[in-house]
Amino acid sequence: QVQLVESGGGLVQAGGSLRLSCAASTATFSNYAMGWFRQAPGKEREFVAGISRSGSSTYYVASVKGRFTISRDSAKNTVYLQMNSLKPEDTAVYYCAADRRAGSYTVTVARDDYDYWGQGTQVTVSS
Numbered sequence: 001q002v003q004l005v006e007s008g009g010g011l012v013q014a015g016g017s018l019r020l021s022c023a024a025s026t027a028t029f030s031n032y033a034m035g036w037f038r039q040a041p042g043k044e045r046e047f048v049a050g051i052s053r054s055g056s057s058t059y060y061v062a063s064v065k066g067r068f069t070i071s072r073d074s075a076k077n078t079v080y081l082q083m084n085s086l087k088p089e090d091t092a093v094y095y096c097a098a099d100r101r102a103g104s105y106t107v108t109v110a111r112d113d114y115d116y117w118g119q120g121t122q123v124t125v126s127s
Contacts, residue, residue: 001116002024002025002026002032002098002100002115002116003024003025003116004022004023004024004025004096004097004098004116004117004118005022005023005025005118005119006020006021006022006094006095006096006118006119006120006121007020007021007022007023007121008020008021008121009094009121009122009123010122010123010124011124011125011126012086012123012124012125012126013125013126014086014087014088014125014126014127015085015086016086016125017082017083017084017085017086018083018086018123019080019081019082019083020036020080020081020083020094020096020121020123021078021079021080022034022036022078022079022080022081022096022118023076023077023078024077024078024079024098025077026077029072029074029077030053030054030074031053031100032053032098032099032100032102032116033050033051033052033053033098033099033102033106033107033108034050034051034070034072034079034096034097034098034099035047035048035049035050035051035096035097035098035099035107035108035109035114036048036049036050036070036079036081036094036095036096036097037094037095037096037097037111038090038092038093038094038095038123039092039093039095039120040091040092040093043092045095045111046061047061047109047110047111048060048061048064048068048081048094049061049064049068049069049070049081050070050107050108050109051070051071051072051079051107052102052103052104052105052106052107053102053103053104053105053106054104054105055071055072055074056105057105057106057107058070058107059107059109063089064083064090067083067084067085067086068081068082068083068084069081069082069084070082079096081094081096083123086123086125087125088125088126088127089125090123090125091123091124091125092122092123093120093121093122093123094120094121094122094123095117095118095119095120096117096118097111097114097115097116097117097118098114098115098116098117099113099114099115100115100116101113101115
């Protein structure tokens, strides 16, 4: 069982930046592909960004590409989501997730392929 704890959310003005962190309670962090999802009120949880076990592959949803960057630090068992040029439509609860079955260079996109989820952190972007 892996526990994921997100942090770094908050209230920011449009155009601002936030960095989300997700700490994983596992000694085998490098065995997991990681992803960030978000869920706005009344909407389904959607994929935002993913990173492979090796860290060499990343993938982003089109709406955040060029503004968000996902990265991982195996020494700290942590995955990050750097969010720049934030827009009001980025407002949502952000969740990190871990996939224990992905290949070394595979980015997991499908929500149902993830095995573990954090509790989420709220990001609010004001206009």
